Amino acid sequence: MTLLEIRNLKVSYNTRRGKVEALSGVSLDVKQGEVLGVVGESGSGKSTLGLAIMRILPRYSQIEQGEIFFDGRDILKLDDEELREMRGKEVSIVFQDPYSSLNPVRKIVDHFIELFTEHGYTYEKEEIEKIASQLLEKMGVPPEKLHDYPHQLSGGQRQRVAIALGLALNPKLLIADEITTALDALVEAQIVELLKEIKKDYKTSIMFITHNMGLVAQLADRIAVMYAGRLVEVGKTSEVIEKPRHPYTRALLLSVPRIGGSKALQPIPGEPPDMRKPPSGCRFHPRCPLATDLCVREIPVLRNIGDRYVACHYA
Amino acid sequence: MRKPKTFGEWCLLAGGILTFIVLLFALIGDLIAPGNTTSSYIMIDGKSVEVPPLLPPLSRLHIDGRTVTFILGTDQLGRDVFSRLLAGARFVLAVAFLSTVVSTVIGVFLGLISGYIGGLFDRTLSLVMDSLYSLPGLIVAIALAAFLGTGLVNMSLAIAVAYIPSYFRMVRGNVLSLKGMPFIEASKIAGASSLSIALRQILPNTFPSIASLLPITFADAIITEAGLSFLGLGIEPPTPDWGFDLNKGRQFFLAGYWWIGIFPGLAIVITVLGFLLLGEGLNEVLNPKRWEA
Amino acid sequence: MGLKEYVISRLILTPLMLFILLTFVFILLRVLPGDPITMLEGKNIPEDVLARRRAELGLDKPLYVQYLNYLYSVFVKLDLGYTALERIPVSYLIMTRLPATIELAISSTIIAGAIGIVIGLLSARYQYGKVPYFARIYSSIVYSIPVFYIGLMLQAYFARPLGLPTTGRLSPVNMVLADNLPVKTGFVFIDALFSGRPDILFDYLLHLSLPSLTLGIYLSGVFSRVTYLSVEDAMSQDYTQAARGRGIREWTIVKNYGLRNALIPILTMAGLQVAALLGGAVLTETTFNWDGIGLLVYEGILKRDYAIVQGAVTIYAVLVAIVSLLVDVLYAFVDPRVRY
Numbered sequence: 017m018t019l020l021e022i023r024n025l026k027v028s029y030n031t032r033r034g035k036v037e038a039l040s041g042v043s044l045d046v047k048q049g050e051v052l053g054v055v056g057e058s059g060s061g062k063s064t065l066g067l068a069i070m071r072i073l074p075r076y077s078q079i080e081q082g083e084i085f086f087d088g089r090d091i092l093k094l095d096d097e098e099l100r101e102m103r104g105k106e107v108s109i110v111f112q113d114p115y116s117s118l119n120p121v122r123k124i125v126d127h128f129i130e131l132f133t134e135h136g137y138t139y140e141k142e143e144i145e146k147i148a149s150q151l152l153e154k155m156g157v158p159p160e161k162l163h164d165y166p167h168q169l170s171g172g173q174r175q176r177v178a179i180a181l182g183l184a185l186n187p188k189l190l191i192a193d194e195i196t197t198a199l200d201a202l203v204e205a206q207i208v209e210l211l212k213e214i215k216k217d218y219k220t221s222i223m224f225i226t227h228n229m230g231l232v233a234q235l236a237d238r239i240a241v242m243y244a245g246r247l248v249e250v251g252k253t254s255e256v257i258e259k260p261r262h263p264y265t266r267a268l269l270l271s272v273p274r275i276g277g278s279k280a281l282q283p284i285p286g287e288p289p290d291m292r293k294p295p296s297g298c299r300f301h302p303r304c305p306l307a308t309d310l311c312v313r314e315i316p317v318l319r320n321i322g323d324r325y326v327a328c329h330y331a
Numbered sequence: 332m333r334k335p336k337t338f339g340e341w342c343l344l345a346g347g348i349l350t351f352i353v354l355l356f357a358l359i360g361d362l363i364a365p366g367n368t369t370s371s372y373i374m375i376d377g378k379s380v381e382v383p384p385l386l387p388p389l390s391r392l393h394i395d396g397r398t399v400t401f402i403l404g405t406d407q408l409g410r411d412v413f414s415r416l417l418a419g420a421r422f423v424l425a426v427a428f429l430s431t432v433v434s435t436v437i438g439v440f441l442g443l444i445s446g447y448i449g450g451l452f453d454r455t456l457s458l459v460m461d462s463l464y465s466l467p468g469l470i471v472a473i474a475l476a477a478f479l480g481t482g483l484v485n486m487s488l489a490i491a492v493a494y495i496p497s498y499f500r501m502v503r504g505n506v507l508s509l510k511g512m513p514f515i516e517a518s519k520i521a522g523a524s525s526l527s528i529a530l531r532q533i534l535p536n537t538f539p540s541i542a543s544l545l546p547i548t549f550a551d552a553i554i555t556e557a558g559l560s561f562l563g564l565g566i567e568p569p570t571p572d573w574g575f576d577l578n579k580g581r582q583f584f585l586a587g588y589w590w591i592g593i594f595p596g597l598a599i600v601i602t603v604l605g606f607l608l609l610g611e612g613l614n615e616v617l618n619p620k621r622w623e624a
Numbered sequence: 625m626g627l628k629e630y631v632i633s634r635l636i637l638t639p640l641m642l643f644i645l646l647t648f649v650f651i652l653l654r655v656l657p658g659d660p661i662t663m664l665e666g667k668n669i670p671e672d673v674l675a676r677r678r679a680e681l682g683l684d685k686p687l688y689v690q691y692l693n694y695l696y697s698v699f700v701k702l703d704l705g706y707t708a709l710e711r712i713p714v715s716y717l718i719m720t721r722l723p724a725t726i727e728l729a730i731s732s733t734i735i736a737g738a739i740g741i742v743i744g745l746l747s748a749r750y751q752y753g754k755v756p757y758f759a760r761i762y763s764s765i766v767y768s769i770p771v772f773y774i775g776l777m778l779q780a781y782f783a784r785p786l787g788l789p790t791t792g793r794l795s796p797v798n799m800v801l802a803d804n805l806p807v808k809t810g811f812v813f814i815d816a817l818f819s820g821r822p823d824i825l826f827d828y829l830l831h832l833s834l835p836s837l838t839l840g841i842y843l844s845g846v847f848s849r850v851t852y853l854s855v856e857d858a859m860s861q862d863y864t865q866a867a868r869g870r871g872i873r874e875w876t877i878v879k880n881y882g883l884r885n886a887l888i889p890i891l892t893m894a895g896l897q898v899a900a901l902l903g904g905a906v907l908t909e910t911t912f913n914w915d916g917i918g919l920l921v922y923e924g925i926l927k928r929d930y931a932i933v934q935g936a937v938t939i940y941a942v943l944v945a946i947v948s949l950l951v952d953v954l955y956a957f958v959d960p961r962v963r964y
Contacts, residue, residue, distance in 0.1 A: 072868050075752055104871035111869075116862035121884050121960060130880065134872045165960040181870060338757055462644040465896070465944050467903030474649070474937050477925060550768070557770050558907055562922055577773065581911070584780055596773040603768035611764065 019188055019221050020046040020069065025082030027064050027073065036291045038064040040245040041082070043318065046189065051215055051222045053236030053253065055229060055268065059288045060242040062225045066191045069223075070109050071099050087188060105135055108182035112194040114174040118166040124148075124177055125162040131184055151180045155210060172203035176210070183218065190214070191223045196231065208235055229272045233257055241265050244289050244299035251324035261324060261331040263304045298329070306330050339615025342608040346546070349605025353598075357424055360417035364402075367411050369569040373399065382409040385583070388590050404590040406576070407583060412590060416598050418571040422483065423602070427552040429487035430494070431545065437491070438498025439534075439541060445499070446506030447529050457503065464496035468551070469558050476564040486565035490555050494548050501544060505537040539617040546610030550603045557599050573599050631953055638949040643695075645941035649934070650694050714935035718917060722939070723810035724793060725916030728835055728908065729901055735840025736847045736897075741883075743844075744851025744890075748859050748882045749875065759852045766845030771904045775838040775911035782834070789831045791913035798824050835912040839904050843897060850893040854886035861885070887958045895951035902940050 027039040039061045046052045056062045067073045069084060071091060084091050086107065094102065103109075111117050118127060128148040132139055139147075149159040155176040161169055169177065175195055182190055192211070196204040208231055214220055224235055232239055232253065239256045241249040241264065249262040260266045267284045286303035289295055298316050301307040310329050318327040335341045367373040372381055380394055388404040403412040441460075445453045463471070468490075475489035509515065510533070518528050557574030559565045566572050573595040580592020743763075747756045779790045789795065793812060794802055802812055805819040816825035858864070859882045867877050902918075909918035917936055924932030956962050 070869055072865060100871050100873065102871070103869055109869045111862065111866055113862055117866035119863050119867070119881055119885070121887075121958070122880065130872060130876070131870055134870075134876060167961050178866070338760070458641075458644060459648075462641055463648060465641075465899055465948060466645065466648070466941065467899040467901075467944075469903030469906060470899075470937055470940050473906070473921065473925070474933065477933055554768075554770055558772075558903070561770070561772055561907060562910065562925055564925060574770070577770075577776070581776060584776065585784075589780070592776060596770065596776065599770055599773065600765075600768045604765060607764050607768055611760070 017048050018045050019048045019087060020044075020223075021083070021085040022065075022069070023083040023085075025065075025068060025084065026080040027061075027068050027077060027082075028080055029074075029077045031076070031292075034292045037080075037294070038077070038245055038291065039068065040294075042242075042245075042247055044240055044247065044250070046221050046223060048188070049215070049219045049221055050237045051211070051224055051235055053232035053239045054223060054225045054242060055227065055232050055239060056242035057227055057288050059244070059291055061245040062227075062242050063193050065242075066109055066193045066223065066225055069189075069191060070103060070107060072103070072109075101135065104131060104182075104187070105185045106187050107189045107191065108185075108187045109191040109193060110175070110178045110182050110195045112197050114171040114178065114198060117178050118174060120166055123163055123165055124152075124169075127177070127181055128162075128184060131181060135185060147184070148180070151184060152177070154213075155180045156206065172199055172206070175199060175203075175207065179207075179210070179214075183214065183220065186218065187220065189221045189223065191225065193225045194227070196228075197226070204231070211235055229257075229268050241268065244294055245291065246299060246327065247318055247325070248300065248327045249325065250318070255324065261321065261326045262328050263306055263330075264300050267303075298327075337615065339612050341612070343612025343616065346605050346608030346610070346612055349601055350609055353420060353602045353605055354424070356417055357420035360420070361414070364411060364414040364417055367409075367414060369410065369571065372409075373411075382411070384409040385588050385591075387588075388412075403594050406579070406591045407588075412576075412594055415571040415576060416573070416594060419573045419576065419595065420598065420602070422566075422570065422572055423553055423556055423599075426483055426487045426490065426556050427549050429484070430491040430552045430556075431549045433487065433491035434494035434548065435498055435541065435545065438495040439502050439537070441495070442499040442502030443506060443529060443534060443537075446503035447510065447525070447533065453503075456499075460496040460499045463492075464500065468493035468555055472555050472559055473562065473564060476559055481565055481567050486556065486559065489559070489565065490552050493555065494552065497544065497548065498541070501540050502537050505540055506533055509533050509536055543610060543614040543617050546606045546613060550606035550610065553599065553603050553606070631956065635949070638945055641948065642942060642945040645945060646695060646938065647691075649937050649941055650691055714931050717920060717932070718935055718939050720810065721915060721917050721920050723812075723916075724914060725902075725905055725909070725918060727811060727813060727832065728839065728905060728914060728916055729898075731832055731836035732839035732843060732901065732908075733894075733897075735836055736843035737894075739840070739844035740847030740851045743848040744855045744886070745878060745883060747852035748855040748878045751856060751859060756852060756856065759848055763845045763849035766841060767849075769842070770907070771838060771842040772907045772911045774841055775835070775908055778834050778838055779911075788834060789827075790834060793828065793831050793915050794824070795827055795831075798827050835908050835914050838911070839901070839908045842904055842908075843901060846893070846897060846900065851886065851890055854889040854893075855882045857889075858882045858885040888955070891951060891954055891958055895948060898947040899944060902943065 022042060022044045025039050025042045026037065029036045029038055042061070042065065044052075044065075054062045054065060064073070064077075068079060069086070069091075071094075073079070079092065082092075086102075091099070091102065118124070122130075125145055125148055128151075129141060129144050132144050137144075145162065148162055152159050152162060157169075157173050157176050157180070161173065161177075166174055166177075179190075179192075179195070196207050199207065211222060211224070212235060215222060222235075224232065226232060236253045239249075239251065239253050240247055241256075241262065243264050249256060249260065249265045251261075256265060257269065260269055264284075267282070270282045271284060284303055289299055289302070295302055295312075297313050298304070298307070298311040301311040304311065306328075308329075314329070316327045316329050318325050321331065335344050367382060372379045378395075380392075382392065382401075382405055384405055384407050386401055386405040388402060390401045390404060392399045392401070401411050401413065403416065405411055406415070441456065445456045471493040472489045475492055476486060479485040479489055515528060515532060518532055523532075556565075556572075557577070560572045560574035561578045563575070563578070566575055568575075576595040577592050577599075580588075580590075580595065584592045743759045747759045750756075782788070783790045793799070801821070802815060802824055805815045805821065805824075807815045807818040809815055812828045813825070816822070816828060855878070859878070861881075864877050864881050867881055868874075872880075905916060906918035906921050908914065909916045910922045913919065917939060921933060921936045923929075924936065
């Protein structure tokens with residue numbers, strides 16, 4: 017029932033000014049048919065997680081250690097050709113910027129044709145067009161747009177096309193990396209509804225990466241909270257939101273604006289850490305109201321409390 | 332100085348070395364060369380001695396116990412190829428320098444005011460510049476040189492006109508994007524005059540792009556000059572010049588006297604390459620495009 | 625606006641551009657300091673002869689009259705004057721010599737394009753290896769070598785050993801034969817092909833090989849540089865990463881995303897390269913005695929014939945304007961954003 021197993025994943029980037037550890041030992045599961053929300057600020061490593069699973073990390077980075085099992089296979093041991101087959105067909109990813117994930121000089125339908133052809137399907141062009149047309153309709157894009165160029169579509173439409181492309185080959189897992197961040201609130205809500213439907217109709221597992229707690233609350237079955245390259249809390253959405261156990265999760269929830277709410281926003285004090293020289297011990301300690309010497313000295317391990325996982329000495 | 336890390340830095344180093352060597356030879360080469368660039372006689376101890384033509388490289392002449400070496404041989408008129416190369420270097424570099432200066436000054440100035448003022452003036456001038464830009468540089472230079480006449484200054488002017496549009500476009504482009512920036516707005520609000528803004532705020536910000544264009548224009552000017560003199564425009568015969576010598580050397584090449592034409596050509600290649608690499612390196616250092624994460 | 629509107633708008637702009645170019649030519653040739661007649665005819669010719677020459681060329685009239693005359697002759701009469709010595713119409717000379725230059729231009733562009741695209745594609749496919757470095761070094765070196773030096777080297781070390789012809793368009797025998805072919809367009813390639821004379825065609829291709837190789841190599845410097853820069857830039861865009869995420873093969877990405885998007889800046893450069901081509905053609909034709917307009921310019925300079933040089937430069941302006949138009953139209957096919 018577990019589709020994706022990540023064990024102790026460490027990923028680092030080589031920058032001009034030194035090595036940066038983006039993920040410092042992340043262990044996570046995604047079950048079949050569930051939506052896992054991965055929440056965190058910029059620099060928390062959440063996007064890196066998505067890229068690592070797809071094995072499309074940039075050239076100047078490396079997976080230092082860890083294991084990733086997808087559908088029972090160790091995908092860190094796959095060769096280039098097997099990985100290529102996997103991408104788009106078993107696991108798909110949709111990126112943040114709707115303006116740059118489609119080929120500007122190709123029509124929408126050509127993207128679908130390319131996708132099917134590259135994965136070895138021998139359908140006729142008309143068949144692919146039909147499939148794509150139905151898919152677009154389901155995504156809420158008028159099928160006539162198939163014969164348009166990307167620049168003729170709105171941002172929201174382009175994002176839906178990207179999602180359609182991601183689902184076209186019926187993958188088991190869809191990674192959505194901040195796919196609504198660049199869209200306005202109304203479109204954002206529509207996309208979230210769309211994802212709910214996808215989960216219902218296609219039973220696809222979704223890893224929904226975002227910094228927006230509000231969205232996650234609506235969509236995800238489980239939440240994984242990340243900070244500075246580490247997991248700090250994992251658990252069922254409703255439980256985590258009602259009773260957050262990690263100080264960071266608590267702070268995140270308090271800083272989400274609520275329409276009609278009267279409570280003042282409480283921003284988290286301090287700034288996200290410089291990942292070239294992250295804080296020792298618990299990386300949240302400079303900003304944590306409960307921090308003690310222990311927090312500076314010892315890295316808190318992600319431990320089990322009921323069916324919640326928390327990485328805090330004082331949870 | 333540390334070892335170059337990036338490709339750009341290697342280019343800078345290589346280019347710097349090459350141009351340094353060229354400049355060095357141009358300046359002090361006379362000390363080691365026989366020196367009969369325009370005549371077929373050399374002076375040894377006050378006596379004028381005739382030099383045989385078409386001597387191969389490394390030929391030596393023994394006169395009165397003194398040995399004169401013609402490192403690169405002599406041409407069809409008995410002139411020392413090496414000395415002509417060095418003198419040619421001075422001429423060519425002078426032409427390239429002068430034309431670069433002229434085209435830069437005019438191009439930058441026009442680009443600055445055109446971009447800043449905008450409006451019909453800008454549109455007209457841009458159209459004119461674009462048209463000039465589309466004409467082949469060599470053709471423009473030929474047309475001008477044919478009617479300006481010979482000589483260093485005329486040649487430089489003829490070549491300069493061909494490069495004005497490049498600077499114009501670049502500076503104008505820079506100015507247009509800088510014009511809309513907040514710090515310009517701030518200066519205006521603070522009451523700075525247009526002239527002051529243009530000169531003190533905008534102009535300095537165009538320096539990096541101008542600087543990266545300079546070596547390339549310089550290198551290009553050398554090539555254009557070589558082309559002009561190859562065709563016989565712009566210089567008067569005894570003046571040593573690489574392009575001209577190369578053309579003369581052509582006829583003798585197939586007869587077996589290869590050194591007359593080969594060496595001027597090599598000189599051109601080395602010099603131009605030097606400046607080009609310098610330009611490439613400078614470009615990467617001043618305008619880093621790709622950076623890792 | 626659709627394709628049609630775009631093409632029409634370009635068609636209207638072209639005469640405007642041509643007009644400006646010709647004005648330029650006029651300014652270049654007439655307005656600058658220096659008396660062209662003295663320049664060309666030498667300093668020892670009696671004044672009245674010079675005066676007569678000037679009158680012939682209309683140089684004694686006020687400038688604006690000259691300008692209007694010039695425009696009128698070029699646009700309306702299509703007359704570019706007469707050569708100084710033989711009194712042949714310059715336009716005739718140009719028309720007979722133009723095909724040779726066009727042949728050279730096309731073949732060199734093909735060679736330059738082939739080299740450039742190969743280098744560009746390889747640099748894109750192996751963009752993290754050593755290939756891009758070699759590409760840059762190649763283009764820098766080629767750019768530094770004057771085109772006539774390339775020609776000279778090829779003549780000496782390539783043609784000679786292989787026995788290839790080094791000058792002219794055809795061997796003398798074939799030149800006479802070619803003049804009397806049933807099909808006579810001026811383009812030897814077409815004439816020989818459609819007259820059923822493969823022997824002349826072959827001889828022609830042999831003669832064409834060296835000059836076009838020379839000019840082609842020369843152009844490939846800039847061509848390869850712009851190609852790999854544009855392809856590299858296209859490959860660094862997000863859409864290639866997105867494509868990779870969909871499991872598209874690397875070579876397909878290079879082709880469909882890299883090269884296809886790079887075509888836009890490459891086309892811009894190609895249009896500009898025509899200018900370099902024409903300039904380089906002058907030098908190449910001179911080196912190889914290739915009978916085109918470039919050689920005509922050289923002869924004009926040698927003979928101090930003002931009308932020839934002016935005529936040639938005018939034709940260059942026209943060619944540049946036409947090519948600009950073509951490039952702009954091609955743009956519409958390559959970049960859909962222009963059309964819609």
